[in-house]
Amino acid sequence: xxxIKLGVSxxxxxxxxxxxxxxxxxxxxxxxxxxxxxxxxxxxxxxRSYPYATNKVIDExxxxxxxxxxxxxxxxxxxxxxxxxxxxxxxxxxxxxxILDLRTASKLGCKYVRxxxxxSPQSLGKLAPYAESYGVKVGVEIHNPETPTTPVMQKYLxxxxxxxxxxxxxxxxxGCFATRPNKPHWDEALANGAPLHLLEMAAKxxxxxxxxxxxxxxxxxxxxxxxxxxxxxxxxxxxxxxxxPDFEGLKKIMPYVIYFHxxxxxxxxxxxxxxxxxxQILNIIKDSDxxxxxxxxxxxxxxxxxxxxxxxxxxxxxxxxxx
Amino acid sequence: MMAFSMKLPFVDxxxxxxxxxxxxxxxxxxxxxxxxxSNYRGHYLSCINEFRVVVxxxxxxxxxxxxxxxxxxxxxAQLPYLISEFWNIIDPATIKVFAPGGLQEGExxxxxxxxxxxxxLPTPGSMKEHDYALLDSCGSKRxxxxx
Numbered sequence: 001x002x003x004i005k006l007g008v009s010x011x012x013x014x015x016x017x018x019x020x021x022x023x024x025x026x027x028x029x030x031x032x033x034x035x036x037x038x039x040x041x042x043x044x045x046x047x048r049s050y051p052y053a054t055n056k057v058i059d060e061x062x063x064x065x066x067x068x069x070x071x072x073x074x075x076x077x078x079x080x081x082x083x084x085x086x087x088x089x090x091x092x093x094x095x096x097x098x099i100l101d102l103r104t105a106s107k108l109g110c111k112y113v114r115x116x117x118x119x120s121p122q123s124l125g126k127l128a129p130y131a132e133s134y135g136v137k138v139g140v141e142i143h144n145p146e147t148p149t150t151p152v153m154q155k156y157l158x159x160x161x162x163x164x165x166x167x168x169x170x171x172x173x174x175g176c177f178a179t180r181p182n183k184p185h186w187d188e189a190l191a192n193g194a195p196l197h198l199l200e201m202a203a204k205x206x207x208x209x210x211x212x213x214x215x216x217x218x219x220x221x222x223x224x225x226x227x228x229x230x231x232x233x234x235x236x237x238x239x240x241x242x243x244x245p246d247f248e249g250l251k252k253i254m255p256y257v258i259y260f261h262x263x264x265x266x267x268x269x270x271x272x273x274x275x276x277x278x279x280q281i282l283n284i285i286k287d288s289d290x291x292x293x294x295x296x297x298x299x300x301x302x303x304x305x306x307x308x309x310x311x312x313x314x315x316x317x318x319x320x321x322x323x
Numbered sequence: 324m325m326a327f328s329m330k331l332p333f334v335d336x337x338x339x340x341x342x343x344x345x346x347x348x349x350x351x352x353x354x355x356x357x358x359x360x361s362n363y364r365g366h367y368l369s370c371i372n373e374f375r376v377v378v379x380x381x382x383x384x385x386x387x388x389x390x391x392x393x394x395x396x397x398x399x400a401q402l403p404y405l406i407s408e409f410w411n412i413i414d415p416a417t418i419k420v421f422a423p424g425g426l427q428e429g430e431x432x433x434x435x436x437x438x439x440x441x442x443x444l445p446t447p448g449s450m451k452e453h454d455y456a457l458l459d460s461c462g463s464k465r466x467x468x469x470x
Binding site for chain 1: 333334363364365366367369370372403404406409411412413440441442443445447452453455
């Protein structure tokens, strides 16, 4: 028996929220109806008083949580290093913004905050005493094409281990363990006139670890059009994939995982994700003593299928976790 | 190298049914309409790299434009400095145009150029400081003047 908890990032409902089809309350209600015990909210997306939590907003969200019996678990913070028009924010300025994010998350009753990799390992280390004071744990997101053992993440690991603090760690995104090309991108490329054999060639170049520049050249020589090159860009970027995903790296960082982003792009009726090996990932987590949250995070917003996909995603997780 | 740009067309940038004349001391002194940010999250106004308004094929002088958001009216020249004015993703901004006499009844073509820096996404492959991918939130629509 495991104590893994399932949550939903309201980011799943990006399309519906922005188009006015679902209000914040309806997003939270939907997450609860799908069986989420808790939810995540991205501050820059759905917090009306961003970057602060005003009393009015706190009261509103608390009332919604009470109504539907669901908890506000994690706050997605952004590291907007380029927000000034004249220069990058300094390390000190980014640290101060991150501390403000912790205060906001704490006021909203959250347990966790996700930060992004532009916040340096040193700054994550400096956040530890603030995180302890506010009672909010902070994790840096491990997002494709980073994996637990890439050099950048190893630097965070060093800082986390050295700090000895339980309040800083990682938020791994399951996308970084993908084993197949992203299905929505693949289907879109086909629809836009990409020849199937060239997409397959692009995927093979990636599987074989051919460097990006060389792979691009070989695709161009084979007659790749814009649609192929668009998909190719993703294959070597934010939706890359591996023959052998970094499961050993995952096992190594398990003690420092604050929570997970259960990334998904397409779950079919048989409850299988198209490119991310959920069974293997969840079994690794099951075999650890992790008892925190997996936050479902859908990313194919323009499909208009967020509701059915998110529902299936939770069903798939429950099936694998025997919950 | 070409700038790396993204477009996320969740909503129309130019809002339907939002065009109307504006009055000062009972005289038509201009018009206004609303725009949305077409993206998945909001941004600080300082992230706006380019903002231009063309109405019926004619570019409006930025001295004759204001940008109204969060119950405040900003000049175009202020936009780059607004590092604490956050444009929520579901809030329309109102664009106010000074044009004595206002607009004639009927349809008018509105073309908006709106390009933002994506402040957490350095241009892929770039090693330069302050070099970010761009968000293309441009949009056009023919609006009928609301009476």
